[in-house]
Amino acid sequence: MLQSAQPYPGDVNPQDPEGQFEEKRFFLYLISDTEYLIMDHERDTELTISAELLHKPDFMPALWYAQMCASELGLNPDDALEKECYLEEMGDVEAGAVKIMLEHQYFDDFKDDLNTAPLDIYEARPMPLDAKASSS
Numbered sequence: 001m002l003q004s005a006q007p008y009p010g011d012v013n014p015q016d017p018e019g020q021f022e023e024k025r026f027f028l029y030l031i032s033d034t035e036y037l038i039m040d041h042e043r044d045t046e047l048t049i050s051a052e053l054l055h056k057p058d059f060m061p062a063l064w065y066a067q068m069c070a071s072e073l074g075l076n077p078d079d080a081l082e083k084e085c086y087l088e089e090m091g092d093v094e095a096g097a098v099k100i101m102l103e104h105q106y107f108d109d110f111k112d113d114l115n116t117a118p119l120d121i122y123e124a125r126p127m128p129l130d131a132k133a134s135s136s
Contacts, residue, residue: 001061001062001088001090002025002026002038002061002062002065003024003025003026004062004085005062005065005066005083005085005086005088006025006042008065008066008069009066009069009070009073009075009079009080010043010069010070010072010073010075011042011043013042024041025040025041025042026038026039026040026041027039027041030051031048033051034050034051034052035048035049035050035051036048036049036050036051036054038065043069047065047068049061049064054090054093055090055093056090057089057090057091057092057093058089058090059089059090060086060087060088060089060090061090062085062086062087062088063080063081063086063087066080066083066086067080
């Protein structure tokens with residue numbers, strides 16, 4: 001999500017839209033039970049973020065990051081609210097992770113077949129609470 005929402009306030013060399021996925025700008029590492037470290041290789045900076053925030057479906061990581069960048073530069077962080085690309089919500093983190101895994105497997109298996117079905121054939125949904133209890 002952070003990768004696709006760039007550029008951020010203060011970016012010196014903003015990526016062109018076609019090249020923004022060629023190089024991985026951001027890396028996320030779990031550093032404790034309650035925190036993650038976000039490394040930005042474009043800015044050569046590191047920020048910590050609470051795991052609790054990342055698991056809130058309505059959390060907008062690109063907006064959070066844009067506001068952090070703006071604050072660091074002495075700019076008004078609320079100006080980031082005007083850019084639509086920063087307003088994507090996290091959604092269900094676990095369902096999103098499963099979808100990513102399925103997408104990568106799908107493309108690895110069929111990348112040479114131009115007539116494959118669209119990725120919409122996979123739909124990740126959170127497991128109902130009663131199903132989680134019975135599977136353990």
